[in-house]
Amino acid sequence: MNNLSAEKSLIGKKFPEIPIIASRICGELSVSHSLTAIKAIESACGITPSVQTEKLRRLMLIAHIIKSHTDHLYQSIIPEFLGLESFCDLKKDHLEIFKNAIALQKYTDRIFHLVGGRAVHQISTVSGGFKSYPSTLEIESLDNDSKNIADSANELLSLVFSFKLPNIARKITFLALHKRDIYALDTGEVWSDTGEHFMANEAEQFLIDKSIADQKIRKIFLKNKVISAGSLARLKLNKLSAEIKKTIDDAQMSFENPYSNIYAEAIEINILIQESLELLRHFAKNDIEDEPIKLPKKFGTGSAVCESPTGLLFYSLDFDKEGRLLKYEIITPTELNLLAFKNDYKIVQKTIEKLDKREQARLIKLLALSYNISLPRDD
């Protein structure tokens, strides 16, 4: 859900208020919005964050993606496949699955409590650093309590892989961040799987808005191509370990099948849980320093792009010399993915024409659930 009132109110605000307001554009993606806004401010103001800040932000973004996928899988996908009315029925009918969900949810909540302050509308994350840091003792405690969390992620993966996905195949162009030797989430270049590469400040040359004037949601193309951003795109465009590649092959996951996003989210949770544990161990061994916040050297124009749970999020911010926002451009993952969703809807409708009405309704509903799209309100 997008709050266009909050978005439009960005104009004229001083730079410290921008991430606070940006976070309130979308509650589900609040971490991505505030972090991408912060990075665009730093780009506009000549601030280079410290290595510690970059690592803490990465931990936060990882927790954000894990949490979003966990919510999506347990609250929408799993009840659908198990024939339940709602997520609440898991407790009654599938207690072990419910307990596993709680373990994953509590893990990310504890990370947010330590880094950022809370999951929805973070508090301590600001341009130039953090306003508050966790203690080494708190990090060690979380690290010690998380010995079994990788098993929880693996259990979720096994459960999701037990679901048979409808078999649809279509061509699409994947778009995600890419950087050598890392699972790119907040650094690197934007890559497509058809050879395009660009940085955040070049986005308007590659991402073309072809919507009609009075349409409320823009339709964004990569030049002339329909885009798919999110978990499938990230798995396609990042270097994966041999183990993860084997997992994908063993599951016979097809990147050309839009329903595969369900498998992709579960795979990503596993990848990111591992990295979050490595980061916690790093911070447990290396004391977090109470670094001063870096202040702007100048004000100008800056851009940034981060991965959000559902795909790329672009921010371009233009400040006056007092640090007040003159204009902005935000491209959301919904705008990148909406066209693919509409096209896939038509393809699936055509493919299932001969099935009975009940099965048709199920497959259409499942397609909508597979895409985790946050739609803006009418304004």
Added chain:
Amino acid sequence: MKKTLTIFSLHCCGGCSQEFLSDYQSIGQLADCFDITEPDDYGHDSIDVALVEGHLKSEKEEKNLKLIRKIAKTVVAIGACAHLSGVGSQKKSTKTVSDVIKVDYIIPGCPISKKELYHCLMDLYWGKKFTLPDLAVCFECRQNGNKCLLKDNKICLGPITRMGCDSICVNNGEACLGCRGHIPAPNIEKIKEALHPIVQDEAEIDHLLSFYGNQNE
């Protein structure tokens, strides 16, 4: 016997309903008492509890909200958008939930405190009257051992803001910007006096005091 609970989202980011649904263990416990649903349309016969988040920007939304009031035994407005209009709202073109219908309870904040909402819902289930605390955030801030920001020559609206958030912003190094709305009979003149040495510009003080919307409850 279970009661029915439906969440309605008007103009907002959806953060408050997100917070509400984010603690699986608590939702699992609540689900023993409530059937929790999102609306398919406004065609319910009757609901026990309607949670409403967001502000209103159109006559169609006002009409729908009045329908909710008609079918819901209890209406709980949740979050700063429903309570005060919220961040970025324009006074002329935005209404709060209370501007349009009678509201039985308000759970303030941006986002809400999910513990506070769970507490309210369990009180409703057992037929108890739920009340918000009337003291200021300073009460919690002192208990949490925080250094007073105002005394340190920094912005803070804690003295006029309703407690219940456990002073989470100040705990994390940020100022209280009043997302939970005012305490009863807030001393606005006093807080303006305290802010003047820190923020010289009168317009800037007014901006801070209405950051989360219209505080004239």
